[in-house]
Amino acid sequence: xxxxxxxxxxxxxxxxxxxxxxxxxxxxxxxxxxxxxxxxxxxxxxxxxxxxxxxxxxxxxxxxxxxxxxxxxxxxxxxxxxxxxxxxxxxxxxxxxxxxxxxxxxxxxxxxxxxxxxxxxxxxxxxxxxxxxxxxxxxxxxxxxxxxxxxxxxxxxxxxxxxxxxxxxxxxxxxxxxxxxxxxxxxxxxxxxxxxxxxxxxxxxxxxxxxxxxxxx
Amino acid sequence: xxxxxxxxxxxxxxxxxxxxxxxxxxxxxxxxxxxxxxxxxxxxxxxxxxxxxxxxxxxxxxxxxxxxxxxxxxxxxxxxxxxxxxxxxxxxxxxxxxxxxxxxxxxxxxxxxxxxxxxxxxxxxxxxxxxxxxxxxxxxxxxxxxxxxxxxxxxxxxxxxxxxxxxxxxxxxxxxxxxxxxxxxxxxxxxxxxxxxxxxxxxxxxxxxxxxxxxxxxxxxxxxxxxxxxxxxxxxxxxxxxxxxxxxxxxxxxxxxxxxxxxxxxxxxxxxxxxxxxxxxxxxxxxxxxxxxxxxxxxxxxxxxxxxxxxxxxxxxxxxxxxxxxxxxxxxxxxxxxxxxxxxxxxxxxxxxxxxxxxxxxxxxxxxxxxxxxxxxxxxxxxxxxxxxxxxxxxxxxxxxxxxxxxxxxxxxxxxxxxxxxxxxxxxxxxxxxxxxxxxxxxxxxxxxxxxxxxxxxxxxxxx
Numbered sequence: 001x002x003x004x005x006x007x008x009x010x011x012x013x014x015x016x017x018x019x020x021x022x023x024x025x026x027x028x029x030x031x032x033x034x035x036x037x038x039x040x041x042x043x044x045x046x047x048x049x050x051x052x053x054x055x056x057x058x059x060x061x062x063x064x065x066x067x068x069x070x071x072x073x074x075x076x077x078x079x080x081x082x083x084x085x086x087x088x089x090x091x092x093x094x095x096x097x098x099x100x101x102x103x104x105x106x107x108x109x110x111x112x113x114x115x116x117x118x119x120x121x122x123x124x125x126x127x128x129x130x131x132x133x134x135x136x137x138x139x140x141x142x143x144x145x146x147x148x149x150x151x152x153x154x155x156x157x158x159x160x161x162x163x164x165x166x167x168x169x170x171x172x173x174x175x176x177x178x179x180x181x182x183x184x185x186x187x188x189x190x191x192x193x194x195x196x197x198x199x200x201x202x203x204x205x206x207x208x209x210x211x212x213x214x215x216x217x
Numbered sequence: 218x219x220x221x222x223x224x225x226x227x228x229x230x231x232x233x234x235x236x237x238x239x240x241x242x243x244x245x246x247x248x249x250x251x252x253x254x255x256x257x258x259x260x261x262x263x264x265x266x267x268x269x270x271x272x273x274x275x276x277x278x279x280x281x282x283x284x285x286x287x288x289x290x291x292x293x294x295x296x297x298x299x300x301x302x303x304x305x306x307x308x309x310x311x312x313x314x315x316x317x318x319x320x321x322x323x324x325x326x327x328x329x330x331x332x333x334x335x336x337x338x339x340x341x342x343x344x345x346x347x348x349x350x351x352x353x354x355x356x357x358x359x360x361x362x363x364x365x366x367x368x369x370x371x372x373x374x375x376x377x378x379x380x381x382x383x384x385x386x387x388x389x390x391x392x393x394x395x396x397x398x399x400x401x402x403x404x405x406x407x408x409x410x411x412x413x414x415x416x417x418x419x420x421x422x423x424x425x426x427x428x429x430x431x432x433x434x435x436x437x438x439x440x441x442x443x444x445x446x447x448x449x450x451x452x453x454x455x456x457x458x459x460x461x462x463x464x465x466x467x468x469x470x471x472x473x474x475x476x477x478x479x480x481x482x483x484x485x486x487x488x489x490x491x492x493x494x495x496x497x498x499x500x501x502x503x504x505x506x507x508x509x510x511x512x513x514x515x516x517x518x519x520x521x522x523x524x525x526x527x528x529x530x531x532x533x534x535x536x537x538x539x540x541x542x543x544x545x546x547x548x549x550x551x552x553x554x555x556x557x558x559x560x561x562x563x564x565x566x567x568x569x570x571x572x573x574x575x576x577x578x579x580x581x582x583x584x585x586x587x588x589x590x591x592x593x594x595x596x597x598x599x600x601x602x603x604x605x606x607x608x609x610x611x612x613x614x615x616x617x618x619x620x621x622x623x624x625x626x627x628x629x630x631x632x633x634x635x636x637x638x639x640x641x642x643x644x645x646x647x648x649x650x651x652x653x654x655x656x657x658x659x660x661x662x663x664x665x666x667x668x669x670x671x672x673x674x675x676x677x678x679x680x681x
Contacts, residue, residue: 039232089335092344145344146304148406200233202225209495210228212430216498217224 003181023056025179025186026170030055032189032196033169037162039196042205045159046139054136054159055166057129064167066114066122068160070107070133075156077106078137082144096138103137227500229491238382238505242466243487250463251487252347254298255355257463264462266455266482274298274355281337286330287317289356295333297345298353303403305345307336308359308373323372323400361476365447369393369409369434373400376473377413377446379456380489380501382466383511384519386453387504387527389413390496391420391446395435404492409434411441412497416528418449424495448480453520455482461516467505499527542645544675551643552665554583555619562664564642566677570668572624573651575640576658579665585638587618589655592636599625599632610634624654642667647674 011021034051037043045051058067081099088095107130114122143152169175179186207214229238243251250257258268272293275281291312297305309320309328318330337354339345346352366375373394380388390410394400397407404410404427411423423441425431433439446452456470459482469489475481494501504527513519550564552575560582577589595614602610611623614636622637635654642649644667651671658664 042231089332091335091338092342142349147302151405198236200230200236202228202230203232206228206230207221207225209428210491212428213228213494213498213500214221214224217220217227217500 005181005183007183008180022176022179023059023170025183027052028186028189029175030166030170032192033166034162035193035196037165039199040201040203042203043158043162044155045162046136046143046155050136050139051159051162051166053132054163055170057132058163058167059170060129061125062121064164066119066125067129067133067167068164069122070110070125070130071136071160071163073106073110074103074133074136075140075153077103078140079144079149079153082141096141099137099141100134103134107134224500227503228494229501229505231491233502234488234491238467239488242382243468244464247464247466248487251465251485252299252301254296254300254484255353257485258357260462261459261482261485264458266458266462267478267480268482269294269360270358272356272358274353275337275341276353277341278338281334281341286333290358291320292359293356294359295336295354295356297340298355299346299350300340300352301345301347303401303406305336305340306401307333308400310359360473360478360481363447363474363476365444366393366474368437368439369441369444371396371398371400373398373402374473376402376471376483377452378410378486378489378493379453379470379472380493381456381460381468381470382505383508384457384460384513384516385508385511385526386415386456386520386523387508388493388497388499388501389415389453390493391444393434395425397426404490409441410492410496411444412493412499413446414528415453415526416524418446418452420444420446422496422498424492427492428495430495446474448474450520451480453523454516455480457516457519459485541674541676542647543678544645546677546679547663548644548667550665550667552579552583553641553643554580554585554638556584558582558584564644564665564667565663566672566675567666568669568672568677570666571670572626572637572668573640573642573653573671574626574635574656574658574666574668575653576661576664577655578659580638580655583640585619585655588620588636588638591617592655597634599634602634603632622652626654626656642671644675649674 008021012018030052031048034045034048037045054071058064061067061070078099081102085095085098090098111123111125114120140152140156143155250260255271255274258271262268272290273284273288275284292310295307300306307328308323310323311321313319313321313327319327322328340352340354343349343351360374362370362374369375370393375391375393378390378392379386390412392402392404393409393411394402395408399406402408404424407426409423409425409431412421413419414421420442423431425435432441434441452472455472456468459470460466460468463485465485465487467489469486471483471486472480473483491501507526508522511522513522544566546566547563548566550562552560552562554560560579562579575583577593580589592614595617597613602613610625613634614620614623617636619638620636621639624635624637626633626635633656635656637652637654640651640653642651649671
């Protein structure tokens with residue numbers, strides 16, 4: 001680590017942990033990636049906050065697959081709860097409170113099950129990434145109400161996909177080393193985003209959506 | 218692949234819609250109007266547009282508790298004021314028999330006052346509003362289904378979406394509710410979108426939901442193309458008027474047709490969906506760019522421009538399928554006579570006549586002066602020769618120059634024996650060789666009629 005950039009070593013001398021510094025430098029890359037997926041590829045996910053936070057939750061869990069298992073469990077339980085609670089005809093917030101509680105218990109069961117199946121890694125997952133994912137349920141159920149099951153499920157899968165890509169990028173040692181040496185490169189994400197923000201071409205997904213029109217116009 | 222690259226410039230994508238049209242042309246003030254259904258109802262009504270009648274509104278829990286349920290009519294629609302995409306709407310068709318506190322929904326389910334109260338609480342809490350902000354619930358008059366649309370739609374009312382830009386209607390589609398869409402006319406919920414030819418108001422191609430092309434209403438043999446939408450011009454007029462009243466430069470106007478009231482303006486959309494392009498198999502961007510910057514002074518002019526620029530595809534389609542040209546009742550033709558002599562005239566397309574006929578004057582212009590002269594000299598009175606054999610009749614005109622045949626024509630003016638000459642005429646790009654009878658048509662409006670025998674390559678559209 002002899003090439004370490006002076007700005008990074010300054011942060012470290014001030015007592016900021018290296019991991020934190022790297023995470024904060026990764027954030028612009030992750031959110032730019034999400035913006036790129038939306039504007040150019042056409043993968044929507046739940047806005048920008050959710051895929052970004054899920055990416056960081058994945059990074060905080062020892063193994064990616066445990067993160068994915070927790071994510072999938074949260075979505076499935078959230079979906080089931082919507083059906084179960086529908087008949088009670090409750091108002092939105094109390095209903096959501098019940099959903100969140102049940103999701104929390106399910107995750108606890110999941111962790112215990114992991115221990116029982118000798119997957120101790122699962123039980124060792126720290127609390128904050130889990131809490132982050134539990135709160136995902138509100139986003140998911142809200143989308144279910146507004147846009148229907150199919151869209152909500154599709155957006156959940158898209159969020160998962162983007163977060164996995166984000167996870168691999170943010171945990172790529174080559175990139176981490178590069179940032180430690182040239183942290184200013186991160187500023188390049190700003191012109192990239194200005195370009196994305198002015199981009200008015202068709203998204204890749206739109207070539208698929210409008211294929212009949214494109215062929216028969 | 219090459220056409221794909223060429224056509225992508227004509228298509229409007231989500232990025233271009235937001236960046237190049239919604240942002241610059243739909244200012245925040247106008248967007249607020251579009252997102253507030255009660256407010257837009259008031260503004261449109263003031264501009265003289267017919268809108269569904271507002272029955273009552275409930276803004277908070279206190280009003281909900283005091284609400285007079287007995288005052289509600291047997292049928293109504295309950296909507297969230299700032300709802301979007303058709304979510305949170307409840308439509309009831311009548312009171313449940315023998316009960317004062319229950320109604321029947323489109324699905325046949327019963328909905329009670331308690332259910333309604335619960336739903337309204339959710340609306341007030343903002344469950345269905347943009348960004349979940351507190352909202353107002355309102356009741357409005359339920360529209361009744363037009364007989365024409367009955368076989369095509371499942372519960373619910375179809376509506377017509379018209380995209381208006383720069384006072385010009387640029388694209389339109391008919392939206393038909395289906396079982397999948399739960400009686401709602403929103404494409405993303407599974408409704409059918411049918412493209413409309415702007416000039417005639419006739420439906421063309423159709424899409425189910427957001428992607429699949431269909432020709433028939435699912436599980437039936439009902440063809441979706443060729444439906445003639447009634448009040449078409451009024452629908453376009455209302456759409457352009459709504460643009461003027463709302464200030465939305467890039468507007469998606471929704472108009473429904475009520476059985477009794479005729480066209481009724483439903484809703485303003487500041488961010489109209491893009492699937493209309495799939496329904497019409499046409500690109501919006503190309504159309505928007507053609508209309509951009511044109512100075513449109515009056516409403517009528519805007520409608521005219523839209524109809525002229527973006528209509529007529531149906532005709533081309535018919536021509537493509539049948540291999541025949543569609544022509545009107547009166548057409549301009551170039552007639553070629555003796556020695557290449559030409560004349561341009563308006564001809565009447567007459568499917569009631571067998572043969573083509575031309576006036577004396579026109580015949581002279583075409584180099585048949587001698588024929589006309591000799592024929593006039595003979596001054597044949599049909600009454601005198603009517604008992605002759607066919608060959609003998611033909612002999613009467615023998616000796617007239619350039620004659621190729623004779624014809625006996627029975628018309629409302631009586632029967633005549635006429636000479637025929639060889640001509641050809643150019644109609645809509647086709648050169649048609651013909652034998653034409655010569656007769657005095659000076660008292661008639663058109664110097665030429667084209668009869669059945671020479672119309673084999675054409676289809677006649679009487680509206681053209």
